[in-house]
Amino acid sequence: MATTDHRKQSLYFPEDMLEEIQREATRQDRSLSWIVQQAWKVARAEIRRMPSVNDVLSSPPPPRPAPVVASPAAAAPATPPSMVAAAPNPDEPKS
DSSP states (O other): OOOOOOOOOOOOOOHHHHHHHHHHHHHHTOOHHHHHHHHHHHHHHHHHTSOOHHHHHHSOOOOOOOOOOOOHHHHSOOOOGGGOOOOOOTTSOOO
8 A cells, every 4th residue: 555645735725716615625525635736737848838037037038129210201191991981083074
C-alpha cells in the first residue's frame, strides 16, 4: 500500500470561486481537496506556459514603434464616400 504525504496548507480563494468549488465537490460527492487536486492536474501544462513574474520583470521592454509624422491634410478625418456631393457634369444630358 502506497503512503501519501498529507501536509496541510491553507489556500485562499475569492468567495464566489470557493462557493463554485464547493458546489462541484457536492455534485461529485468529493472533497474540496480532491476537486482542487484534479483541477491542478488538468491545468498544470497551461499554467506552466505562463511567464513568471521574474521573466516579465527581467526581460527588456519591447521596442517602441517609431512616431508617425503626418501632414495636416492626412490628419483630417476622411469624409465617407456617401457624404461627398458630386458636382454636376455639364456634358451629361439633363433629365
